Amino acid sequence: MIGKLKGVVDSQGEDHVILDVHGVGYLVHCSARTLQALPAAGEAASLAIETVVREDMIRLYGFRSDAERECFRMLQTVQGVGAKVALGILTVLDPPALTAAIGRGDKTALARAPGVGPRLAARLVSELKDKTPAFLPGPGEAAVPYTAAVADAPRPVADAVSALINLGYGEPQAARAVAVVAEAAGEDADTATLIRLALRELAA
Numbered sequence: 310m311i312g313k314l315k316g317v318v319d320s321q322g323e324d325h326v327i328l329d330v331h332g333v334g335y336l337v338h339c340s341a342r343t344l345q346a347l348p349a350a351g352e353a354a355s356l357a358i359e360t361v362v363r364e365d366m367i368r369l370y371g372f373r374s375d376a377e378r379e380c381f382r383m384l385q386t387v388q389g390v391g392a393k394v395a396l397g398i399l400t401v402l403d404p405p406a407l408t409a410a411i412g413r414g415d416k417t418a419l420a421r422a423p424g425v426g427p428r429l430a431a432r433l434v435s436e437l438k439d440k441t442p443a444f445l446p447g448p449g450e451a452a453v454p455y456t457a458a459v460a461d462a463p464r465p466v467a468d469a470v471s472a473l474i475n476l477g478y479g480e481p482q483a484a485r486a487v488a489v490v491a492e493a494a495g496e497d498a499d500t501a502t503l504i505r506l507a508l509r510e511l512a513a
Contacts, residue, residue: 311369315355318347328354337371341400346373376404387436389429398422409488411437466491469503478511486510
C-alpha cells in the first residue's frame with residue numbers, strides 16, 4: 310500500500326494531480342482545497358496517500374496532512390458518503406472546521422458541500438458526533454490525530470491553542486474551543502483575538 314508520495318508536480322486536472330516520483334507519474338485524486346494548495350508544475354510536493362484497491366481498479370487519494378486523510382476515512386463510514394462526496398466536504402471544510410461543525414451539530418455548514426443535502430448533513434452529525442474524538446480527543450483518547458490537524462491550521466490558530474495550554478487548559482479542550490471560535494471569527498483573526506474568544510467559549 311502507498312501511504313505517502315513525495316515528488317514533483319507534473320500537471321493538474323479538475324480533480325487530480327499527476328505527481329512525478331523518480332520518473333513515474335502517479336495520478337492522485339484530491340479535494341479542490343488540496344489542489345489549490347499545491348505548488349506550480351515542476352515544483353516539489355508531498356502528499357499523504359489513501360490507497361483504495363478494488364477488483365477493477367487501484368485509485369490513489371492525496372491529502373496535505375495525515376489529519377485530512379483521517380477525516381476522509383471517517384466521513385466514508387457514513388452511509389451515502391463515498392470518496393467523491395468526502396472530497397467535496399473536505400473542499401468546503403478543513404479538518405479543524407469539519408470537527409468543529411460536527412461537534413456543534415452545524416448541519417448548515419456540512420450542507421454547503423456538493424452532494425450533501427439536509428438529510429445527509431443530519432446523518433453526518435448524528436453518526437460522527439461520537440467519532441470526532443479521533444480529532445477532538447476525550448478522556449483517555451489519543452491526541453495525536455487532532456494535534457496534526459492543529460499543526461496544519463493557520464499559525465494564529467496553532468498559537469492560540471498553545472497559549473491556552475500554557476494557561477493550564479488541556480490540549481483537547483483548548484483545541485476544541487479555538488476550532489469553534491476560529492470559524493466564526495474568520496480567516497483574518499489574529500492570535501490575541503482567538504485567545505480572547507476561546508476563553509469566553511471555555512467560560513460559557
